[in-house]
Amino acid sequence: KQEVTQIPAALSVPEGENLVLNCSFTDSAIYNLQWFRQDPGKGLTSLLLIQSSQREQTSGRLNASLDKSSGRSTLYIAASQPGDSATYLCADNAGNMLTFGGGTRLMVKP
């Protein structure tokens, strides 16, 4: 059974800092890896999907990487802004379901 872990659970950084969020998974037979953003009390917004054959995906200031052999994915956020404050979730997209980590709650201070 796939288990997904995100460390740290919470992170606070000053505005403008580059930062990395970590996601680890126990089963390297991952299908796709999907990163989401969730604002308080709201649904999830899909940020990036990395196919199992890919190593990274980029969208604007976001870059996500996938290393199946080590069971890790990272989400890099460049030049963080207060508007980036949210919870970031990674998930193993196994085709029939998503298995989520617990999320990293990010606070970017002005």
Add this chain to the structure above:
Amino acid sequence: DTGVSQDPRHKITKRGQNVTFRCDPISEHNRLYWYRQTLGQGPEFLTYFQNEAQLEKSRLLSDRFSAERPKGSFSTLEIQRTEQGDSAMYLCASSLVGITYNEQFFGPGTRLTVL
């Protein structure tokens, strides 16, 4: 707005009552999923449909829970005899299998509070 929609957004009920939630997926999507999220945790899978067929159910989906997608479009999730432990955010997602690598798109959720 062509995203996933859910109704109602909030529901407060008393223990023992039945509740029903509705999800309307993105129109061309053939898969629809239900998840449950409690405070401070990531969402947990409940069940999914491909068109009108319910293909998988989590062990989290007790006998008090039932989901339908009668015409392969919208879906309903019913909880009978609600318990305080059912209090959570219920999230719906949809995807298009075969073209978009099954990228799932979520609705705003229905927050259920059982008193």
